[in-house]
Amino acid sequence: MPRRRGRRGRRVAWLALVYALLAVVNLFVLFPFYSMLVTSLKDSASAISLPIQWWPRAPTVEAYVSMWAGRPYGRYFLNSLLVASGTTVVSIALAALAGYGFSRYRFPGATGLLMGMVGTQMVPGILLLITYFKVVSVLELYNTLTALVLAYTSFVLPFATWIMKGYFDTIPLELDEAATIDGCSPLATFWRVTLPVAFPGITATSLYAFLLAWNEFMFAYVLTDSNEKYTISVGIAHLFGEYSVAWNELMAAGMVAAIPPIVLYMFTSRFLVSGLTAGALK
Amino acid sequence: MRWWRRLTIAAAAALLAGGAAPGPGLAQQAIQLRFMSWYFGEDPAGPTLKALFAEFEKRNPTIKVVAETVTSAERVPKFTAAMEAGRGPDLYMDTPPNAPNLIARGYCLDLESRMKADDLLARFTKGDLDSFTDAKGDHYFVPYSTGPMGLIYNAKAFQDAGLDPNKPPKTWEELLEYAKKLTRDGKYGIGLFGKGDNSSVWRLWYWWMSNGAEVLTADGKKSAINSPAFIEAIDFWADLYRKHKVAPPSVPANSFGENNQLLAQGVVAMVESGVWQFGVTEKINPAIKGQLRAAPMPKRKVDVAVGGGTDALCITAGSKNVDAAWQLVKFLSSAEAGVTVWKMHGKFPANVQSMQSPELKSDPLVQAFEPMITVARTPFKSVKYVEVTNALGTMMQEVLTGAKPTPAAVKAASDRIDAILRD
Numbered sequence: 001m002p003r004r005r006g007r008r009g010r011r012v013a014w015l016a017l018v019y020a021l022l023a024v025v026n027l028f029v030l031f032p033f034y035s036m037l038v039t040s041l042k043d044s045a046s047a048i049s050l051p052i053q054w055w056p057r058a059p060t061v062e063a064y065v066s067m068w069a070g071r072p073y074g075r076y077f078l079n080s081l082l083v084a085s086g087t088t089v090v091s092i093a094l095a096a097l098a099g100y101g102f103s104r105y106r107f108p109g110a111t112g113l114l115m116g117m118v119g120t121q122m123v124p125g126i127l128l129l130i131t132y133f134k135v136v137s138v139l140e141l142y143n144t145l146t147a148l149v150l151a152y153t154s155f156v157l158p159f160a161t162w163i164m165k166g167y168f169d170t171i172p173l174e175l176d177e178a179a180t181i182d183g184c185s186p187l188a189t190f191w192r193v194t195l196p197v198a199f200p201g202i203t204a205t206s207l208y209a210f211l212l213a214w215n216e217f218m219f220a221y222v223l224t225d226s227n228e229k230y231t232i233s234v235g236i237a238h239l240f241g242e243y244s245v246a247w248n249e250l251m252a253a254g255m256v257a258a259i260p261p262i263v264l265y266m267f268t269s270r271f272l273v274s275g276l277t278a279g280a281l282k
Numbered sequence: 283m284r285w286w287r288r289l290t291i292a293a294a295a296a297l298l299a300g301g302a303a304p305g306p307g308l309a310q311q312a313i314q315l316r317f318m319s320w321y322f323g324e325d326p327a328g329p330t331l332k333a334l335f336a337e338f339e340k341r342n343p344t345i346k347v348v349a350e351t352v353t354s355a356e357r358v359p360k361f362t363a364a365m366e367a368g369r370g371p372d373l374y375m376d377t378p379p380n381a382p383n384l385i386a387r388g389y390c391l392d393l394e395s396r397m398k399a400d401d402l403l404a405r406f407t408k409g410d411l412d413s414f415t416d417a418k419g420d421h422y423f424v425p426y427s428t429g430p431m432g433l434i435y436n437a438k439a440f441q442d443a444g445l446d447p448n449k450p451p452k453t454w455e456e457l458l459e460y461a462k463k464l465t466r467d468g469k470y471g472i473g474l475f476g477k478g479d480n481s482s483v484w485r486l487w488y489w490w491m492s493n494g495a496e497v498l499t500a501d502g503k504k505s506a507i508n509s510p511a512f513i514e515a516i517d518f519w520a521d522l523y524r525k526h527k528v529a530p531p532s533v534p535a536n537s538f539g540e541n542n543q544l545l546a547q548g549v550v551a552m553v554e555s556g557v558w559q560f561g562v563t564e565k566i567n568p569a570i571k572g573q574l575r576a577a578p579m580p581k582r583k584v585d586v587a588v589g590g591g592t593d594a595l596c597i598t599a600g601s602k603n604v605d606a607a608w609q610l611v612k613f614l615s616s617a618e619a620g621v622t623v624w625k626m627h628g629k630f631p632a633n634v635q636s637m638q639s640p641e642l643k644s645d646p647l648v649q650a651f652e653p654m655i656t657v658a659r660t661p662f663k664s665v666k667y668v669e670v671t672n673a674l675g676t677m678m679q680e681v682l683t684g685a686k687p688t689p690a691a692v693k694a695a696s697d698r699i700d701a702i703l704r705d
Contacts, residue, residue: 045566048543129359133367142369218356222363225350238323242354243538243562 033258040064040251047248063252072227073253076235079145080214081260083231086149087213088206091156095205096198098157099164100190104176114165117158125155129222136223143225151223152213160205167201168194203271211261232257312346313606316371318361320354321593330626331614337622338613345606358384365389365598372601373610375426375593378413378660379480379667385414385422386665390596394420396608405615405633409589409659414596422596424611425632427623429556429591430658431485432651433580438573439464439551450577454492454518457552457580461528464551471528473550474519476682477537478675480668484588485554486678487661490515492582497662497670497699505699507674508692515582517688520681534682546570554579556591557651561628576650589658592632624648630655666702673698 039047041059067073102114132151133142141147171194179189195202217233224230230238236257239250265272317335321327328349335347350371352360358380364370365387376384384390397403403411406425414423437447443463451457461471475482490497495512498505506512523529530536530544542559544550546566553559557576564571578587595614597607613619620631621639630651631637637655642648664670677695680686686694 048539048566130363130366133363133369137367137369218359221353221356222360237353237356238351240353240355241324242320242327243558244542244565245539 036251036254039247040255042248044246044248047251063246063248064256067249067252067256070249071235071238073232073235073256075228076230076232077257077260079229080232080257083145083148083152083220084210084213086145087152087156088209090149090153091160091209092202092206094153095157095160095164096195096202097190098161099166100168100194102161102165103168104173114162118162120158126218129219132219133222142223143229145229147223148213148220148231151219152209152216155216156209156212160209163205163208164198164201167198167204171197200271203268207264207268207272210264214261312344313603315345315347315373315603315607315610316350317347317373317375317610318350318352318357318364318371319375320352320357321375322349322351323353326627327629330623333626334614334619334622335610337619338610341613342606342609345609347610361389362387365600368600370598370600372598372603372607374596374598376423376596377591377593378589378663379671381414381423381594382663382665382667384596385416388599390422391599391601391604392416392420393422393424393597393608393611397421397424400612402612402615405617405635407632407634407656407658409657410592410594410632413589413592413660413663414594415663423594424596424615425592425594426614427591427593427627427629428589428632428655428658429558429629430587430589430651430654431488431554431556431579431591432587432654433552433577434545434555434559435552435575435577436545436548436570436573437575439469439548443551447575450575451580453580454582458522458526458528461522461552462526465528469548470530470544470550471552472522473536473541473544473553474523474529474533475537475541475554476523476533476678477535477540478679479537480671480675481538482536482678483671483674486516486519486674488554488579488586488588489519491586491588491659491661492579492584493518494583497674498664498703502662502664503703505696505703507699508696511583513688513692516677516681516692520688523682524684534679542566545574554588557628557630557647558591560647576647578654585657587654587658589660591629592660594632664703666705669702670699673702 038053038055040063041061042053042056043058043060043062046053046056046058047063102110136142136147136151139147141150175193175197176189179193180186184192215233216231217237220231221234221237224234227235232253236250236253239246239253319331321331328351332349335349339346357376361370361374361376361384370389374384374390402424403421407428410425410428411421414425415421433450435447435450440447440450440460443460443466445460445463451460457472464471475485487497490507490512493511493515495509495515496506523533530550532540536544538555541550541553541555542562543566545553545559546563548570560574563574595611597604597611601607615633617631617633617635617639620633620636621641623629623631624636624642624645630648631642634655636642637648637652662670673695676698677691680691680694681688685691
């Protein structure tokens with residue numbers, strides 16, 4: 001009896017330690033969001049007053065109102081949505097085909113090609129900025145959303161192909177063989193049989209592509225030049241003035257900008273882990 | 283001659299004749315000048331510049347100016363990318379710290395001959411002009427607005443501490459004496475900038491310049507900071523915080539935003555800043571309006587003020603509209619435009635002739651800053667400006683936090699600067 005009690009005590013202590021550690025990690029992760037929320041609910045003076053007000057003395061939605069009045073955030077949101085959706089669709093279409101090819105076909109240099117694609121991720125993106133600018137200028141695509149979709153697709157594609165290949169590897173080859181016996185062409189097998197089964201992988205990759213395009217700043221900043229084409233991250237950056245920053249408005253805009261990715265994540269999170277880890281233990 | 287030959291010759295002749303004569307309306311075609319600046323995202327800087335564009339376009343109907351907005355913090359990467367991609371604007375605005383690099387990269391046109399031909403050199407102070415030259419002394423930027431830094435102080439705090447607000451401190455010793463009297467009941471005499479960022483180092487310049495020290499040797503190839511005058515200046519500045527405790531405990535973490543807040547809340551009574559300080563402090567605390575005043579920084583050995591708040595214009599290499607751009611530059615830096623800059627933007631025009639206009643001459647702020655404008659200068663120009671500033675920022679933090687005694691911190695910074703300049 002005492003031995004059992006002792007074991008139970010150790011288990012409770014262990015669980016308490018685990019939960020305490022989780023609480024610390026959660027605090028660390030969630031505190032910036034809390035700080036954003038609280039600052040967005042302050043007026044401009046209390047947003048930077050000392051000592052810091054950990055909860056606003058007089059909460060106000062002034063910043064949420066003034067942000068819409070001061071800048072065309074509706075347009076920025078729409079642009080971000082178009083760019084992120086465009087990047088996602090193009091990337092998924094190409095990555096699914098490429099991933100399927102790498103998974104199902106053996107051809108000379110396949111491993112080297114795949115490694116080379118993933119290797120491009122090691123190059124810091126900023127080094128490619130001027131080259132992209134030149135390409136976009138030559139193609140007369142400067143200050144267009146198409147330029148951003150093309151640029152982001154090139155960032156997303158290698159990793160997306162890698163994820164998709166990993167996921168296709170987990171789908172039994174017998175499915176393809178059965179479809180072939182039933183008279184499907186390779187493309188029909190991909191489209192009608194394999195792709196529907198790969199839905200979790202596609203969802204995870206889509207989320208990755210969407211978030212990358214939604215959050216990216218530097219390329220959007222350099223490759224666009226007008227309020228009509230700015231994305232949300234560029235629009236928010238313009239709140240940083242030379243001598244002053246509208247912190248409450250900045251945080252309000254940040255909170256609103258975080259909503260679409262959060263909603264998207266809520267709907268797709270159950271596919272995310274399975275999609276990303278598929279093939280990891282092969 | 284066969285019919286098709288005749289036809290070809292006739293078509294060629296018609297084309298040549300048509301090409302030689304100006305087409306209808308061609309002469310009236312507007313020249314479009316693309317002007318890149320962070321001003322367009324700022325109020326009142328942007329509206330001021332746009333009002334000047336409107337006036338310029340009225341006088342020059344064939345020229346249209348297009349504003350291209352960049353953010354203040356990220357202007358150089360965007361300009362650099364645009365220039366490297368061959369899609370740079372016709373005009374670009376920047377400040378002394380960035381100018382040497384932009385000039386060295388060949389992004390800006392040498393305006394020396396144009397400035398001499400149109401007698402523009404007489405419009406500006408030597409300090410402002412010297413901030414934008416290459417090694418030969420040729421000018422690449424034309425100053426638009428300027429901003430020497432002085433002592434901004436709270437007259438009410440002075441009165442409450444029994445000090446005469448009409449007699450701000452004139453020497454370092456007086457500054458310390460005033461700061462001690464102003465330090466009481468959780469309030470401090472002076473808000474020092476100790477964070478180690480560009481804004482802090484920019485303000486630290488004054489202390490060693492006033493004490494006769496320099497950052498670099500005259501040829502710009504070696505550090506000159508490891509000198510008794512430099513160390514004495516840094517010690518005096520740091521002791522306001524370390525020994526006399528007349529500055530807030532948060533000094534090592536304070537820069538522009540923090541000190542602006544402390545000044546607005548009445549926690550500090552004095553800061554080193556420019557004319558722009560008034561607007562941003564009053565924005566946080568409108569009740570402080572009328573309480574803030576300006577005076578030259580208390581003097582030690584050399585009569586000097588920190589320049590660097592100068593914003594200037596360059597015509598970019600590769601611009602296809604250089605003559606039109608030059609017309610605009612001349613207009614924006616004219617005495618007439620300078621009055622608009624002061625009235626709308628509230629910043630000093632770089633054109634010293636503007637100061638003689640009745641609107642500016644009678645203004646108490648202009649009267650307070652005018653002595654500083656004439657002696658203001660940038661302490662050093664270097665393509666390694668950012669790296670040298672970072673070394674000085676590290677030194678600043680080491681001195682304030684006591685990580686190293688001042689001579690050791692200065693020696694270490696001096697060695698770092700030498701290494702940076704050697705690279």
